Amino acid sequence: MRPLLEVENLSVAFDTDEGTVGAVDAIDLDVRRGEILGLVGESGSGKSVTALAVFRLIRPPGRIAGGSIRFDGRDLLALPEEEMRRIRGAQIAMVFQSPRTALNPVLPVGRQIARLYRLHQGCSAAEARRRTLEMLGLVGIPEPERRARDYAHQLSGGMCQRVMIAMALATSPRLLLADEPTTGLDVSIAAQILDLLRDLGRRTGASIVLITHDLGVVAGLCDRVAVMHAGQLVECADVRSLFREPAHPYTRALVRSIPRVDREVTMEPVPGVVPSLLDAPPGCRYADRCPDVLDVCRTVKPARSARARDHEVACYATEAARVAAPRG
Amino acid sequence: MSPLLEVDGLVKHFPLRGLGVWLDTLRRRVPPAVRAIDGVSLAIDAGETLGLVGESGCGKSTLARCLLRLIEPTAGRIRFDAVELTTLGEEPLRRRRRDIQMVFQDPTASLNPRFTVRRTVEDPLRLHSNLRRAGRRERAQEVLGRVGLGAELLDRYPHELSGGQRQRVNIARAIATEPRLVVLDEPTSALDVSLRARIIMLLGELREKLGMTYLFISHDLATVKYLSRRVAVMYLGTIVEQAPTHELFRHPLHPYTRALLSAIPVPDPDARRERLVLAGEVPSPIDVPTGCRLRFRCPLAQPVCAEPVALREVAPRHLVACHLV
Numbered sequence: 001m002r003p004l005l006e007v008e009n010l011s012v013a014f015d016t017d018e019g020t021v022g023a024v025d026a027i028d029l030d031v032r033r034g035e036i037l038g039l040v041g042e043s044g045s046g047k048s049v050t051a052l053a054v055f056r057l058i059r060p061p062g063r064i065a066g067g068s069i070r071f072d073g074r075d076l077l078a079l080p081e082e083e084m085r086r087i088r089g090a091q092i093a094m095v096f097q098s099p100r101t102a103l104n105p106v107l108p109v110g111r112q113i114a115r116l117y118r119l120h121q122g123c124s125a126a127e128a129r130r131r132t133l134e135m136l137g138l139v140g141i142p143e144p145e146r147r148a149r150d151y152a153h154q155l156s157g158g159m160c161q162r163v164m165i166a167m168a169l170a171t172s173p174r175l176l177l178a179d180e181p182t183t184g185l186d187v188s189i190a191a192q193i194l195d196l197l198r199d200l201g202r203r204t205g206a207s208i209v210l211i212t213h214d215l216g217v218v219a220g221l222c223d224r225v226a227v228m229h230a231g232q233l234v235e236c237a238d239v240r241s242l243f244r245e246p247a248h249p250y251t252r253a254l255v256r257s258i259p260r261v262d263r264e265v266t267m268e269p270v271p272g273v274v275p276s277l278l279d280a281p282p283g284c285r286y287a288d289r290c291p292d293v294l295d296v297c298r299t300v301k302p303a304r305s306a307r308a309r310d311h312e313v314a315c316y317a318t319e320a321a322r323v324a325a326p327r328g
Numbered sequence: 329m330s331p332l333l334e335v336d337g338l339v340k341h342f343p344l345r346g347l348g349v350w351l352d353t354l355r356r357r358v359p360p361a362v363r364a365i366d367g368v369s370l371a372i373d374a375g376e377t378l379g380l381v382g383e384s385g386c387g388k389s390t391l392a393r394c395l396l397r398l399i400e401p402t403a404g405r406i407r408f409d410a411v412e413l414t415t416l417g418e419e420p421l422r423r424r425r426r427d428i429q430m431v432f433q434d435p436t437a438s439l440n441p442r443f444t445v446r447r448t449v450e451d452p453l454r455l456h457s458n459l460r461r462a463g464r465r466e467r468a469q470e471v472l473g474r475v476g477l478g479a480e481l482l483d484r485y486p487h488e489l490s491g492g493q494r495q496r497v498n499i500a501r502a503i504a505t506e507p508r509l510v511v512l513d514e515p516t517s518a519l520d521v522s523l524r525a526r527i528i529m530l531l532g533e534l535r536e537k538l539g540m541t542y543l544f545i546s547h548d549l550a551t552v553k554y555l556s557r558r559v560a561v562m563y564l565g566t567i568v569e570q571a572p573t574h575e576l577f578r579h580p581l582h583p584y585t586r587a588l589l590s591a592i593p594v595p596d597p598d599a600r601r602e603r604l605v606l607a608g609e610v611p612s613p614i615d616v617p618t619g620c621r622l623r624f625r626c627p628l629a630q631p632v633c634a635e636p637v638a639l640r641e642v643a644p645r646h647l648v649a650c651h652l653v
Contacts, residue, residue: 042520042521043520156609158609186610187588188591188605188606189383189609218595219594219596219597220594243597254521257521257524257525258595259524259528259551260594261577262599269525273492
């Protein structure tokens with residue numbers, strides 16, 4: 001079956017006084033129906049910009065510099081704004097990182113959700129209210145009747161994120177983009193929110209793109225993972241392959257850099273720093289940080305090649321090593 | 329040998345104000361207060377690192393601020409190097425701060441945007457040492473080198489630095505006076521994953537080289553594990569468990585510690601782990617449950633949990649406050 005979302009050769013650039021910042025550099029990414037896809041990388045890797053591009057919320061000085069985004073076969077980049085607005089919210093929804101700032105501070109949270117039902121589904125005021133309370137209950141907010149009257153500042157961070165998720169799900173979207181939905185929440189609350197996402201994904205059949213820098217979260221929740229570095233997509237694999245056999249030097253470094261509670265391993269930071277994306281040179285942007293760098297890495301961007309079923313990596317060094325020593 | 333820092337029965341209550349409180353006072357009820365710290369005792373030996381872990385609102389940052397007397401504790405004793413800090417006058421306290429420094433969570437907010445790196449690092453030297461101008465310059469450069477920053481950054485302003493560099497400047501400022509105790513309040517929480525590992529390793533190196541003692545406060549058990557010899561777990565203003573680090577991770581006993589550990593996502597899709605889920609959220613520190621403070625959220629709670637519970641030693645150096653252990 002055709003993937004729900006097909007991102008092809010997408011580039012996003014920001015024009016600044018100093019030059020062009022290539023925030024996303026020709027990435028390909030599919031989101032399959034009903035799956036949870038993790039999009040991981042350090043700050044500045046282009047994860048959030050990719051999500052904003054799918055939502056078509058890139059504003060000047062940013063621009064989509066090339067490529068296509070197809071949602072259920074329709075080219076989102078070619079749609080008139082009016083039609084895009086009907087897709088945004090109704091078919092593709094987004095959960096933002098800081099829920100308290102993403103909510104309207106001067107409107108009770110219940111009214112914010114009810115508005116969506118009225119706008120997107122043409123519900124009557126009473127019907128919208130009934131469904132709002134139902135949705136608040138569904139995302140695990142105790143005493144929905146009372147909480148619906150609260151303003152964002154009266155709710156805890158975890159509760160705000162539940163409200164955001166309720167808003168995102170109110171219109172039964174087919175694709176949910178969740179940008180760091182648990183960053184800034186306490187671990188026990190974060191675990192509750194992730195359980196909620198997993199559960200709701202299963203129940204509604206919606207696809208979820210989970211943007212995070214936390215590989216632990218990815219391992220626990222996602223079916224597949226795409227790893228981004230400095231605007232480039234370096235590896236994409238099903239979650240087991242990625243953690244068992246991380247292929248790209250960046251993925252391997254990322255896995256080694258996390259402090260772990262589950263085993264005794266030494267922690268090694270990712271070498272170097274995220275390179276500047278301002279007039280970035282051609283080639284692989286990890287080259288300057290990479291212990292396995294080859295000459296070709298600096299001049300020509302490596303294409304993605306399949307290592308195994310559902311496991312693609314864009315790296316000359318990895319590919320060379322694989323060809324030199326074929327396994328099995 | 330007595331510990332470098334000894335905290336005994338520390339309490340910090342923030343009284344509430346308003347009409348309701350006034351009425352309560354008239355009715356001779358106990359006026360309500362935010363009970364941020366409610367009887368905490370701990371000790372840190374010289375050269376040791378104690379990790380203090382807990383979620384938002386458990387009182388860990390309030391505790392840090394009380395230790396430096398940036399806020400005044402309501403009750404309890406704090407002894408540093410055998411000197412009672414809580415009754416120390418302003419001037420002797422100020423002199424003591426040379427030995428106790430702090431690194432805060434937000435690397436940007438804790439730097440003065442109008443100070444150059446040089447001024448930020450030299451300021452504590454101006455207050456706490458009799459180094460002259462040239463000596464301070466030399467020392468600032470040396471300290472910056474220790475945290476892995478080049479001297480070329482000395483004349484930069486915070487906005488010209490990256491987040492990781494800013495936190496290194498904060499660490500440089502904290503170690504400039506050669507303190508004996510450094511209180512690290514979530515020093516890596518605002519940093520990116522790859523930077524986090526680097527700052528933790530830097531803190532470890534500095535401790536080895538300079539022989540410092542750390543109180544490492546964090547909400548993240550995984551981060552604390554790498555630096556601490558012992559870990560204390562805080563919940564709602566009290567310490568619920570305290571043990572040597574490897575012991576705590578291998579045999580966590582308090583349901584709160586177990587829940588906290590089981591909620592940390594691990595980068596292994598095949599991990600099969602105990603999952604202990606706490607119900608709801610942390611209650612308000614104004615209406616603290618009687619007895620065990622966790623009992624309304626704890627999946628293992630029994631009637632006995634309504635009785636008061638205190639920390640007791642259940643294994644060598646392993647202290648737990650739970651009726652069921």
